[in-house]
Amino acid sequence: MDRGPRNDPGDPPAVTGPREDRPDIWASEVGDFAYCARSWWLRRVQRVAIETPEMTAGTQAHARVGDLVAETVVLDRVVRGCAGVAVLIAGVIGYLWLVR
Amino acid sequence: MSWTALLWGLALLLIGLLVGLAAAVSRRTRARQAAQLPAGTRIRAADLGGRVRPLGRRSMTLRDPAWGIAGNVDLVLEGPTGYIPVEYKQAGARYRPGTAKPGHVLQLAASMRLCEGDGRFGTRPAEGWLRYVDGQGRVLPGGEVRVANTPWLRGQVITSVQRMRRALVTREELHRDHQSAAKCATCSRRLACDEGIVERPDSPWATSRPAVTGFPGRRCGDGQRAAQ
Numbered sequence: 001m002d003r004g005p006r007n008d009p010g011d012p013p014a015v016t017g018p019r020e021d022r023p024d025i026w027a028s029e030v031g032d033f034a035y036c037a038r039s040w041w042l043r044r045v046q047r048v049a050i051e052t053p054e055m056t057a058g059t060q061a062h063a064r065v066g067d068l069v070a071e072t073v074v075l076d077r078v079v080r081g082c083a084g085v086a087v088l089i090a091g092v093i094g095y096l097w098l099v100r
Numbered sequence: 101m102s103w104t105a106l107l108w109g110l111a112l113l114l115i116g117l118l119v120g121l122a123a124a125v126s127r128r129t130r131a132r133q134a135a136q137l138p139a140g141t142r143i144r145a146a147d148l149g150g151r152v153r154p155l156g157r158r159s160m161t162l163r164d165p166a167w168g169i170a171g172n173v174d175l176v177l178e179g180p181t182g183y184i185p186v187e188y189k190q191a192g193a194r195y196r197p198g199t200a201k202p203g204h205v206l207q208l209a210a211s212m213r214l215c216e217g218d219g220r221f222g223t224r225p226a227e228g229w230l231r232y233v234d235g236q237g238r239v240l241p242g243g244e245v246r247v248a249n250t251p252w253l254r255g256q257v258i259t260s261v262q263r264m265r266r267a268l269v270t271r272e273e274l275h276r277d278h279q280s281a282a283k284c285a286t287c288s289r290r291l292a293c294d295e296g297i298v299e300r301p302d303s304p305w306a307t308s309r310p311a312v313t314g315f316p317g318r319r320c321g322d323g324q325r326a327a328q
Contacts, residue, residue, distance in 0.1 A: 027170070037277045043289060046292070061234070063237075072132050079125055082121040096106065097107065
């Protein structure tokens with residue numbers, strides 16, 4: 001794997017300049033902009049905030065995926081913890097068996 | 101306590117732990133299958149919401165200072181080929197298996213750039229995944245689209261970012277740049293837009309009006325209604 005960001009020869013030049021002249025653009029906005037430039041402009045510049053049923057449903061679907069992912073993370077920790085303690089106890093048993 | 105009793109106690113504890121371990125491994129396997137996480141991948145970051153946030157600080161905003169972009173990637177997996185950003189999207193009415201919307205692809209490309217530009221990852225992903233899910237968060241058949249991180253795609257992202265930034269700095273008003281009535285009909289800003297393509301009277305959207313907040317001055321859909 002290559003470490004650190006880099007620009008390939010075919011890539012456009014990276015953005016430079018003072019921070020106040022280049023406000024952060026969010027990754028999700030790139031998708032909005034591709035959908036419709038005016039839709040993005042209304043949201044970002046005109047600050048139109050609309051909560052549609054589709055957006056609410058999308059947030060809920062994300063949360064359900066988040067629950068599934070969280071369960072795998074928690075169980076991963078449980079497995080590692082149990083395995084570590086089991087190895088430790090096995091080692092203690094072996095040691096006691098030898099020095100008995 | 102005698103040595104023998106101690107050894108027996110520890111042995112029983114060990115057996116109990118091994119039984120618990122086997123149950124946890126089994127349940128973890130099922131959970132990974134439900135979340136459709138491929139074998140050999142590890143979760144490095146997640147920002148999906150939900151009841152539990154087990155990753156704590158790793159649910160984080162990524163930033164690329166070189167391109168001036170930021171974002172919360174839904175999921176970052178680490179696999180044999182490196183980091184894999186994953187974006188989840190709820191499949192809409194016009195979802196077609198095996199295909200991805202251009203806007204979603206560009207957002208994913210921006211997420212791949214974030215993984216490269218953020219110091220906590222700092223490597224260029226070879227690809228990213230788009231996953232279209234149903235209302236229960238299950239990936240639909242044909243709902244996973246793998247997108248290669250090509251120079252052309254990176255060029256599309258930076259071109260978009262530069263146009264957006266120019267509009268922010270110059271306060272330039274941007275206009276509708278498509279001719280798709282379907283896009284306007286499903287756009288979440290359609291009621292605030294005075295350039296929308298007029299919807300058909302029998303459109304289901306005509307009776308589904310979400311609440312609008314924060315819109316300065318102009319009433320929603322005035323332009324459309326005047327045209328009608």
